[in-house]
Amino acid sequence: xxxxxxxxxxxxxxxxxxxxxxxxxxxxxxxxxxxxxxxxxxxxxxxxxxxxxxxxxxxxxxxxxxxxxxxxxxxxxxxxxxxxxxxxxxxxxxxxxxxxxxxxxxxxxxxxxxxxxxxxxxxxxxxxxxxxxxxxxxxxxxxxxxxxxxxxxxxxxxxxxxxxxxxxxxxxxxxxxxxxxxxxxxxxxxxxxxxxxxxxxxxxxxxxxxxxxxxxxxxxxxxxxxxxxxxxxxxxxxxxxxxxxxxxxxxxxxxxxxxxxxxxxxxxxxxxxxxxxxxxxxxxxxxxxxxxxxxxxxxxxxxxxxxxxxxxxxxxxxxxxxxxxxxxxxxxxxxxxxxxxxxxxxxxxxxxxxxxxxxxxxxxxxxxxxxxxxxxxxxxxxxxxxxxxxxxxxxxxxxxxxxxxxxx
Amino acid sequence: xxxxxxxxxxxxxxxxxxxxxxxxxxxxxxxxxxxxxxxxxxxxxxxxxxxxxxxxxxxxxxxxxxxxxxxxxxxxxxxxxxxxxxxxxxxxxxxxxxxxxxxxxxxxxxxxxxxxxxxxxxxxxxxxxxxxxxxxxxxxxxxxxxxxxxxxxxxxxxxxxxxxxxxxxxxxxxxxxxxxxxxxxxxxxxxxxxxxxxxxxxxxxxxxxxxxxxxxxxxxxxxxxxxxxxxxxxxxxxxxxxxxxxxxxxxxxxxxxxxxxxxxxxxxxxxxxxxxxxxxxxxxxxxxxxxxxxxxxxxxxxxxxxxxxxxxxxxxxxxxxxxxxxxxxxxxxxxxxxxxxxxxxxxxxxxxxxxxxxxxxxxxxxxxxxxxxxxxxxxxxxxxxxxxxxxxxxxxxxxxxxxxxxxxxxxxxxxxxxxxxxxxxxxxxxxxxxxxxxxxxxxxxxxxxxxxxxxxxxxxxxxxxxxxxxxxxxxxxxxxxxxxxxxxxxxxxxxxx
Numbered sequence: 001x002x003x004x005x006x007x008x009x010x011x012x013x014x015x016x017x018x019x020x021x022x023x024x025x026x027x028x029x030x031x032x033x034x035x036x037x038x039x040x041x042x043x044x045x046x047x048x049x050x051x052x053x054x055x056x057x058x059x060x061x062x063x064x065x066x067x068x069x070x071x072x073x074x075x076x077x078x079x080x081x082x083x084x085x086x087x088x089x090x091x092x093x094x095x096x097x098x099x100x101x102x103x104x105x106x107x108x109x110x111x112x113x114x115x116x117x118x119x120x121x122x123x124x125x126x127x128x129x130x131x132x133x134x135x136x137x138x139x140x141x142x143x144x145x146x147x148x149x150x151x152x153x154x155x156x157x158x159x160x161x162x163x164x165x166x167x168x169x170x171x172x173x174x175x176x177x178x179x180x181x182x183x184x185x186x187x188x189x190x191x192x193x194x195x196x197x198x199x200x201x202x203x204x205x206x207x208x209x210x211x212x213x214x215x216x217x218x219x220x221x222x223x224x225x226x227x228x229x230x231x232x233x234x235x236x237x238x239x240x241x242x243x244x245x246x247x248x249x250x251x252x253x254x255x256x257x258x259x260x261x262x263x264x265x266x267x268x269x270x271x272x273x274x275x276x277x278x279x280x281x282x283x284x285x286x287x288x289x290x291x292x293x294x295x296x297x298x299x300x301x302x303x304x305x306x307x308x309x310x311x312x313x314x315x316x317x318x319x320x321x322x323x324x325x326x327x328x329x330x331x332x333x334x335x336x337x338x339x340x341x342x343x344x345x346x347x348x349x350x351x352x353x354x355x356x357x358x359x360x361x362x363x364x365x366x367x368x369x370x371x372x373x374x375x376x377x378x379x380x381x382x383x384x385x386x387x388x389x390x391x392x393x394x395x396x397x398x399x400x401x402x403x404x405x406x407x408x
Numbered sequence: 409x410x411x412x413x414x415x416x417x418x419x420x421x422x423x424x425x426x427x428x429x430x431x432x433x434x435x436x437x438x439x440x441x442x443x444x445x446x447x448x449x450x451x452x453x454x455x456x457x458x459x460x461x462x463x464x465x466x467x468x469x470x471x472x473x474x475x476x477x478x479x480x481x482x483x484x485x486x487x488x489x490x491x492x493x494x495x496x497x498x499x500x501x502x503x504x505x506x507x508x509x510x511x512x513x514x515x516x517x518x519x520x521x522x523x524x525x526x527x528x529x530x531x532x533x534x535x536x537x538x539x540x541x542x543x544x545x546x547x548x549x550x551x552x553x554x555x556x557x558x559x560x561x562x563x564x565x566x567x568x569x570x571x572x573x574x575x576x577x578x579x580x581x582x583x584x585x586x587x588x589x590x591x592x593x594x595x596x597x598x599x600x601x602x603x604x605x606x607x608x609x610x611x612x613x614x615x616x617x618x619x620x621x622x623x624x625x626x627x628x629x630x631x632x633x634x635x636x637x638x639x640x641x642x643x644x645x646x647x648x649x650x651x652x653x654x655x656x657x658x659x660x661x662x663x664x665x666x667x668x669x670x671x672x673x674x675x676x677x678x679x680x681x682x683x684x685x686x687x688x689x690x691x692x693x694x695x696x697x698x699x700x701x702x703x704x705x706x707x708x709x710x711x712x713x714x715x716x717x718x719x720x721x722x723x724x725x726x727x728x729x730x731x732x733x734x735x736x737x738x739x740x741x742x743x744x745x746x747x748x749x750x751x752x753x754x755x756x757x758x759x760x761x762x763x764x765x766x767x768x769x770x771x772x773x774x775x776x777x778x779x780x781x782x783x784x785x786x787x788x789x790x791x792x793x794x795x796x797x798x799x800x801x802x803x804x805x806x807x808x809x810x811x812x813x814x815x816x817x818x819x820x821x822x823x824x825x826x827x828x829x830x831x832x833x834x835x836x837x838x839x840x841x842x843x844x845x846x847x848x849x850x851x852x853x854x855x856x857x858x859x860x861x862x863x864x865x866x867x868x869x870x871x872x873x874x875x876x877x878x879x880x881x882x883x884x885x886x887x888x889x890x891x892x893x894x895x896x897x898x899x900x901x902x903x904x905x
Contacts, residue, residue: 021890062658063765063796085664121605128614129583140890144858145851150763151576152795152835154569154618155843155850156877157859158582161614165607182664205524209548211638211704249707256704305603307524331525331605358608376608381596386609388865393858395890404609 003046009053010135010143010174016048017172017398018141026401029168031071031107035095035114039167040374041366042402050109053174061086064151065132066180070109070173077108087183090127091118093283098299099363100290109173115165118283119216119242122208122306122328128164130179136163136171139394149177162389168400169408170393184215184244188254189275191268192261194236197221197310197326203264204329205307207241212257216242216279219326224287230270230278239264242279282327288336290363294323297336298343298364304357306330315351320344339364345372375404411499411841413460413875416506420486424463427486431466431508434476439514441465450491450509454556455499455842457812462489462503469514471589471597471627478625479595481508487871488593490621492533492564495556497759498840500568500620500876512563515627518542525603527586528633532563532626536570539631548633551578554836555744562629569618571836573669573743576794577702578634580836582617587630590616593867602630615862620838621873623866637702640668641712642736645719646693646726650674653695654769656722657793660699663718665711667794668702671743674773676788677750677801684749687742690726697793698739746790747801754786754803758815762826763835766796775825776800783818785811797835798826824849839877847879856880861887 005016005027020027025045030036032051050071058067061084068077074092081087092111096103106116112134117126124130133147146159163170192203200219207214219239225231231238241257243250258267270278281287288294300322304312309330316322322335322344337344343364352359358376361369378386383405390397390408402408420427432440441447442464452459468474481488487507494501503509515531518539522528523546530539536557539550553572554560560570566588571580578584587601590612600613607613616623647653653672660667673681673689673696682689689696699715701708712729719727730736742749750757764772773789780787786803800822804815823833823843827850833843847856856878863870864884874881 060765060767062662063767064661065765084662115606115611117606125579125583126606128611129579138858142854142858144855146855146859148763148830148832148850150765150796150831150835152571152580152763152792152797153832154571154580154836154838155833156839156847156855157615157623157862158569158618159615159859159862161582161611161617162862164614165609165611182661182666185664209523209526209635211635213635213703245703246707246710248710249704252704252706303604303606303608305522305525305527307522328605356602357604358606360608378609379598381592382598382600382609382612385592385596385598385612385865389610389612389862392861392865395888 004049005046006049006052013050013137013172013174014141014143017137017139020046020398021141021396027398029172029400031110032073032105034101034106035099035110036101037099038095038362039369039403040406041370044401048172050172051107056080057175058149061180064179064181065149065177067149067175067177068108069175071107074106074108074111075104081180082183085183086180088130088178089120089124089181090116090130091120091283092116092127093118097289098285108176108178112164112173112176113166113168119218119279119327122217122331123215128161131160131164131176132179133177134160134163134173135175136173138171139396139398147177151179167403169390169404170399172399185246186250187242187244187272187275188250189270189278190241190243190254190257190261191231191234191270192239192264193234193266193268195219195239195265197313199264200239200326201307201310201330203239203261206260207257208306208329210256210260212253212260214241215244217329218282219330220282220287221324223323224325227287227292228278228281230274230281234268240278242275285325285334287325288334294336296339298339299362300335300337300348300359301362302333302335302352302357302359304331304333304352304355308355309333312351312355316348319351320347341368343368343372349376373405411845413504414881420506421463427484428464430480431464431477434480435466435468435473439467439469450494450503450511453494453496453499453501455497455502455840458499458502458841460503460505462509463506465509465511467511467514471591474591474625474627475595475597477508477510478591478593481871482593482595482869485869485871487874489873490625492561493535493559495560495564496568496838496840497761498834498838498842500838500840502841504875510625512561515563519628522603523548526633527603527630529628529630530562532566532629533561536560536562536565543633547636549636550584550631551634552581552584562631563626566617566626566629567619567621568838571797573671573792576670577666577668582614584632585613585617585629586632588613588616588626589628590624590626592624593872620840620877622863622877623872637668639705639708640700640702640736641708641730642698642700642739643712643715643727643729644689644739645697645699645724646690647695647723648693648725650695650773651770652723653697654766656697656719656724657766659718659722660715661794663714665714667699669698669700670794671698672696672791672793673743673746674789676786677746677790680749680753680788681742681746684752685742685745687738689742693726698743743790750788750801750803755805755807758802758804758819760798760800760802760819760822761834761837762823762831763795763797764826764829764831766793768829772798772825772829776822779818779821783814785815785818795835796831820846841876844877845879857882857887864888
């Protein structure tokens, strides 16, 4: 069994990484392990557990910033900002239910390292867009920082962007600063019933390009809709649009949206609390949850241009027997494929490549994730650049070695 | 020139004729400029106190030509400075005497507009405003709007991660760019992102944005375009103390409102502007806010009422909300003319660009007044109040001996002050040459070394825009060395499980 190093403060993180460097060991970097099963399956000599670095260190709602130790539970941060009428606008999803780990336990460091986002991605961006600064220890065992604690800053390279979505392969973050934003006063969701994916895509792309200013647009085919309590009663596919803001604005835009969506199909409405529950279910991909009817399936996460979503989803359904779910106005597709030794990787990636975009294998047995590329393989020049970037932070390949690609 | 640039390489200069000939083979016709007279327009950018003629100017027209120029320079050890429209306020496009100035002006086409996916694919030499103009017929626009938007290019915007007055609500360049084609110093061409939202691997596009032309040359950019808000209204709000203005900004945000724009001016700026533009600004106030709300009309009216209530609670002595588009534009005309207006009351001015935690504004303004007295130079302040981005304008006369040096020293003190109160050296203008030597005020040697190691991953010979951003240049081999040795590291005293 491998060793578990659990530093209590920054200096001990540095010490741990230097220890690994000196002994030529690799480290698995974890917060509270909610996304541990995501990525290439690899073996590490020891675990660097950052959950001991916890606590909010600065909370200034009027400045729109919050700083916290990297291992602080996301739930604690969300509660603290909610107390000030704010939220994390990037609406970080909880991977727990989808990958079969305990839900609600993720940390802020994990959310940033995985560049999490949610249905509001189309309007407010992802974690990367709200990540202002950090302190970290590189794979060289050296402490460094980047960014700051103000919302506007172009001093030096924006290393926050690079660390967001690097899955812990560049540095172990110890403290981070993020942007917090006012939470909408109210929300409402308009449903359009019984659309096929292609028609839903037309309705969704029309909505995001209109004055309606939706903060989320998703299409849930009939099979998946049955597994979400808030819309199961529809008995059909459901295309959902979320409106957020002050009440007079939501009322006004709802009128615009109904005019726009009415010609597509029958309409429904979900008010505040029900609307929130629906978007949480979509955010966390509840219809494909590990403990649900699709629990045995392989899960792919596909990012493409919204107008190409239906074409990708339909091809996956027809050629790979996939069950699919669309978020981001069609630009994000969750696909559940029947289990197989190769996760259907060749077919999935060929379909996605034809439309533009990329596919990430999110859920599959470790044996499959050891053999199939989890992240989209990069063309030679880009792959070489990726490797050089990785080496510039972690030349010995200590941190989460091999989690993104073999040899990276 | 107080900031030292890398020493010219005599061996490269001795080969100038050969280098010019090689570039002429790569970019035939009128793509290479080598006469001193014709290179003159390229000798400086928006930071006009710094001037340097390049060794040669090359104006490629295709990605393949850019790649061939970079590959040639990489092979031959020749330095390169990329340039868009040359509007940098930090000297980001300042040429090198032994370097090739790579002008991207020929990349001026809009390649594709895709309203369904809300993206436009443009070449880097297209101006910021031209993107908005190209999509305006369908009611769309490109949100980042730096004040130089008539002239500055998208390529330069990517290099500098440009902002503008609307970035509090709509983000800066990095939040509005989805993809690019990037030529590396080796001449290799990579594509990053596209019309989809998430990066596939490392967010290389994210770190190239704002890298000030040190990591690669962008030859195509995919930008996010947005539907233009249905309506917009602005309010002018005056206060007799800057503290009250600052408090009003904080309360507007704390009440849950993120305005489309929120600008502040101090008394000297208000007076300079009003005399110049006659925008109807009150002259008996210490701080003037412009707060703009945009969105559906019912929302704008609703929120503007709330802003008025907050302004009254904060002791506003002047409040006027625009009732027509013409009036709204007039309110903005004053703010947009702030720099030229200050130019009228002083022979020269030096524009600074720090960001501070907004709560520190009264303290920073107070200290700035003390520094103003100490240096004997006036200062006027315009301020992106929503995000804490200060633009102090230091007034001086370059013809008076020593005044430019004093202005620069004053400016450095202001930026040190910004860092001292928890802010940063630059909010949107970039480090460039101008703030390069102040980087250690904000970053440790280890911080800067890590950034330079990243630079080495893109540019192993340090040929791309050297002399910018980093105060000390290290060789990549030296930076790459590891100093951890088994015998010298203590076994960690860590809790284990």
